[in-house]
Amino acid sequence: MAWGALIGDDTLFREGIRxxxxxxxxxxxxxxxxxxxxRGQLALFYQRHAIASLVxxxxxxxxxxxxxxxxTNSRGGRxxxxxxxxxxxxxxxxxxxxx
Numbered sequence: 001m002a003w004g005a006l007i008g009d010d011t012l013f014r015e016g017i018r019x020x021x022x023x024x025x026x027x028x029x030x031x032x033x034x035x036x037x038x039r040g041q042l043a044l045f046y047q048r049h050a051i052a053s054l055v056x057x058x059x060x061x062x063x064x065x066x067x068x069x070x071x072t073n074s075r076g077g078r079x080x081x082x083x084x085x086x087x088x089x090x091x092x093x094x095x096x097x098x099x
Contacts, residue, residue: 001060013064020057023050024073030095031077031085037099044089044096051082 001016003009027033036046058068058079072078089095 001057005060005064013060016057017061017066017068020054020061020068021071023054024071024077024079027073027077027082029075029077031081031083031088032099033082037096043099044086044093047082047086047089051079051086054079054082 001013001019004012004015023033026035032043033047033050036050037043039046054068061068069079085095
């Protein structure tokens with residue numbers, strides 16, 4: 001996405017938005033990401049890693065005039081829901097027990 005924005009390649013740029021949308025669609029209603037929670041004890045580490053990448057994508061999109069921070073999935077979930085799950089997990093790791 002960054003390279004696409006730099007060289008003006010809209011196809012590469014839109015690939016970043018597509019991947020953001022995929023991650024948003026995979027998110028559970030509680031903000032967790034299935035691929036990350038499948039990692040057991042490392043779930044929060046990988047949730048944080050995914051969020052960092054998604055925030056980078058959102059920031060690159062913002063410089064091009066796209067607001068991904070308010071983009072929702074089909075159930076109304078947003079990036080801030082992922083962040084909320086991470087914050088809850090850091091303060092109370094028992095939120096991971098169901099996974």
